[in-house]
Amino acid sequence: xxxxxxxxxxxxxxxxxxxxxxxxxxxxxxxxxxxxxxxxxxxxxxxxxxxxxxxxxxxxxxxxxxxxxxxxxxxxxxxxxxxxxxxxxxxxxxxxxxxxxxxxxxxxxxxxxxxxxx
Numbered sequence: 001x002x003x004x005x006x007x008x009x010x011x012x013x014x015x016x017x018x019x020x021x022x023x024x025x026x027x028x029x030x031x032x033x034x035x036x037x038x039x040x041x042x043x044x045x046x047x048x049x050x051x052x053x054x055x056x057x058x059x060x061x062x063x064x065x066x067x068x069x070x071x072x073x074x075x076x077x078x079x080x081x082x083x084x085x086x087x088x089x090x091x092x093x094x095x096x097x098x099x100x101x102x103x104x105x106x107x108x109x110x111x112x113x114x115x116x117x118x
Contacts, residue, residue, distance in 0.1 A: 009034035009041070010048040017057060021064055022084045027053050062098045065091060069107040076103055 013033050017025060030053050031041035045053045061083040068079045076088040085091035095103045 007044050007048050009036055010044050013041075013045070017060070021061065022082055024084055024086075025057065058094065059098070061085070062095055065095060065103070066099065066106065069103055070110040079103075 013030050016033055017023075017030070027042065028038055030045075031038045034041045034044065036044060042053060045051075045056070049056050051059070064083045065079050065085075068074055068082065072079075074082070076091065080086070080088045080091035083091070085094070092103055095106070099106055101109070
């Protein structure tokens with residue numbers, strides 16, 4: 001069985017991105033962190049994760065936003081800042097596109113689900 005080994009350069013980038021979720025990274029920034037050209041980095045990243053750097057980063061930010069919506073009382077503007085979006089409106093649009101519901105609705109539905117499960 002073939003093992004899926006993440007390139008060390010990509011692993012370094014993933015670690016930095018996860019430790020600084022609010023930082024606004026460009027692909028060029030990520031490639032520089034990896035010590036690779038932009039094109040080489042995109043190929044390495046896609047091979048390691050199955051996604052483009054932009055798509056992977058957007059998904060992780062939205063997952064973190066979803067967790068904060070459910071697990072905190074933070075405002076949407078605060079969550080946007082924490083996960084690297086420039087505004088609550090930008091986060092709201094991306095969130096709705098990704099999850100199919102507005103962040104406020106997601107929080108409300110999750111709150112109802114948690115109360116019913118208890």
